[in-house]
Amino acid sequence: MENFRKVRTSEEESPLPFPDLPPDVVEMKVKEGSKIRNLMNFAMAQMELKGSRQIVFSGCGRAVTKTITCVEIMKRKLGGLHQVTKVRYKTLLEVWENQDPLPGGPAQNLTVHKNVPSICILLSRDPLDPNQTGYQPPEPRHGPGTQLGDAEDTSGSSAKGLKRPLPPPHEELLTKKFQVQVPDNPRGSGTTDRQPDHHH
Known part of the structure; x- marks a missing residue:
């Protein structure tokens, strides 16, 4: 094609x-x-x-x-x-x-x-x-038309506001978990540093 x-x-x-x-x-x-x-x-x-x-x-x-x-x-x-x-x-x-x-x-x-x-x-x-x-x-309907317009704007923005910020906190939690594991890495690297000592 x-x-x-x-x-x-x-x-x-x-x-x-x-x-x-x-x-x-x-x-x-x-x-x-x-x-x-x-x-x-x-x-x-x-x-x-x-x-x-x-x-x-x-x-x-x-x-x-x-x-x-x-x-x-x-x-x-x-x-x-x-x-x-x-x-x-x-x-x-x-x-x-x-x-x-x-x-x-x-x-x-x-x-x-x-x-x-x-x-x-x-x-x-x-x-x-x-x-x-x-x-x-x-x-x-949530009341008179004018209020509906306001409700529409706020609900629209709050819905967007709720949907968008939710992922970043999860990402922060994940990064915090990784940060908790970060101290393990230096130990791991320490053991690799020690390995050459054993060879000597």
């Missing part, structure tokens, strides 16, 4: 895995190179300015993580959203072009079918069937 270069990737179209969606529901197709800020600006405008009741985020392959991130941001910003998550596989079609074709020969293309994990997440202001697979109820 070293002489081949990927020239095109297309996604196999498949219907959204949610029954009873309104025909005008907005689907945010998240790609690997999508900018989260752009996605969120558009999605928030749909939900707040245009008054959409439901929105779908979908992504596959390397875009799955970014899709989940967008959903979590939207749930935090809007609050009270019902969620249904569906995971499945999608087929990607990759077209590879031969960069070193035989002289005078036809251009050679390879088409590769790849099965990649795909995620579709429906967010809804209206209640959804809690018995369906992948349903998550709205998260409880």
Whole structure:
């Protein structure tokens, strides 16, 4: 494959895995190179300015993580959203072009079918069937919207604050353990120093 270069990737179209969606529901197709800020600006405008009741985020392959991130941001910003998550596989079609074709020969293309994990997440202001697979109820709100914003910032920073400092103390403990063993090393080196004395 070293002489081949990927020239095109297309996604196999498949219907959204949610029954009873309104025909005008907005689907945010998240790609690997999508900018989260752009996605969120558009999605928030749909939900707040245009008054959409439901929105779908979908992504596959390397875009799955970014899709989940967008959903979590939207749930935090809007609050009270019902969620249904569906995971499945999608087929990607990759077209590879031969960069070193035989002289005078036809251009050679390879088409590769790849099965990649795909995620579709429906967010809804209206209640959804809690018995369906992948349903998550709205998260409880912590008070008025302004306080929620503050809580969001502090919880976000405290969560980060808790997650990041934890490894260094463990590392310090490890280094302390090694430091406790350090005095043994000079003794060990002392015994090696003595060995030549025995030889003399």
